[in-house]
Amino acid sequence: MAKYKIGIIGFGKIARDQHVPAIAATPEFQLAAVCNSGGGSPPDGVPSFDGYDAMLKGVADLDVVSICTPPGPRRSIAAACLAAGKDVLLEKPPAGTVTEVADIAHRADAAGKVAFATYHAQHNAAVKRAADMLAGKTLKSLRVTWKEDLRRWHPGQDWIMAAGGFGIFDPGINALSILTRILPQPVFISAAELFFPANREAPIAANLTFGTGLATDGQLVGELDWRQTGPQTWSVDVETTDGTKLTLVDGGAQLQTAGEPPFVGPADEYPDIYKEFAALLADGRSKVDAVPFQLVADAFMLAKRTEVAAFDF
Structure with a gap:
């Protein structure tokens, strides 16, 4: 019951x-x-x-x-x-x-x-496994590629490209939430370029540079774009200083590592959210993680603004 x-x-x-x-x-x-x-x-x-x-x-x-x-x-x-x-x-x-x-x-x-x-991408079994693999290691390089078709996923939703709609960061926060879940060190936004359609108030694409503040930092970058048609790309590539390499694809649904078959967990992001919510309710404990959202805010704060062609649904 x-x-x-x-x-x-x-x-x-x-x-x-x-x-x-x-x-x-x-x-x-x-x-x-x-x-x-x-x-x-x-x-x-x-x-x-x-x-x-x-x-x-x-x-x-x-x-x-x-x-x-x-x-x-x-x-x-x-x-x-x-x-x-x-x-x-x-x-x-x-x-x-x-x-x-x-x-x-x-x-x-x-x-x-x-x-x-909640951040549903964090609830993928592959994301959890990646976090376990990276625990205790030191980040060397990172590449986030998050490219999808706005018209396909949000048809006619003008609010999402208005001020306060977050634009590309509506899906992009999924990538950032994966980073905050799997990376062995805290990650920061060190630079950003946001691309605004001439007729919109929210960005349709973003180039991000990350940093951890460690001397081991190599290339830590992210490319987000809402203008990609055809196949959609949601991937996170990570390398650590001890040579560990892994790639999360399909928005965190699949984990790829050298010499191993791809790991694909069950498609249960949202059931896992509600399972955790039930546990929080039983404990009387809140979980209000603002870090992925703070990274979005930091990108807006630091960004160079570049105007691009108008966008219409």
Whole structure:
């Protein structure tokens, strides 16, 4: 029997495609309500509300919420839900600004509730195995290649290329979250160039230079681009000073190492998120990691701005 009745706020594509089946696969949770569906149909038998305030009032025994809206309003939504006595799970990025993430963590602590900022790429079994392989080693070189087709993955979503939409860092934060999960040393942004379409307020591509502050640093770079058509590229190449080399491909789903067959774990990023959320709830413990998001903010802070051709959906 489910322990927690959960509501989804922001019932869009990611909620329908990932959160609903993950909740169904996790026995600790029961989907009890959705809101802000944007015209999409809720699962059979699940009540739907126009807004989260109506949902909170209409489902009095709701225990937890998953906030899957665009990032801009997430802090205010999380604050209202925490004040109403609900635990909260946040899609990535967890809020509109890094400061807002800290506010959510503070409010959860003050309310005695759990807040969980999630980064789904970290939940790949291949990413976890890569982290184990790199533990205790010293980074030598790094190359992140994160190139995909904006029109394919976010058709018509103009908000994502507006100010506050993060542009290429909406998917790019997945790569950064993998780095913060697997690398044996903390990594920083040391330089960046962001490429802004002439008619948009968010970058469509980024070239990043990383650093760890160690003398062993070689070439530590990242290339992110939302203009790639055809095959999509999501890879992270790492080399350490002792000669260990590994590559994560397919967004962290597959681990490649020399002389070994590729390791591919189960396709269970989101079920693993909800498994961890259940454990956090059982312990009464929050997990609000802002480091991947801080790297995004640092890239904007340090970046050279370059204008490129206009982009239209």
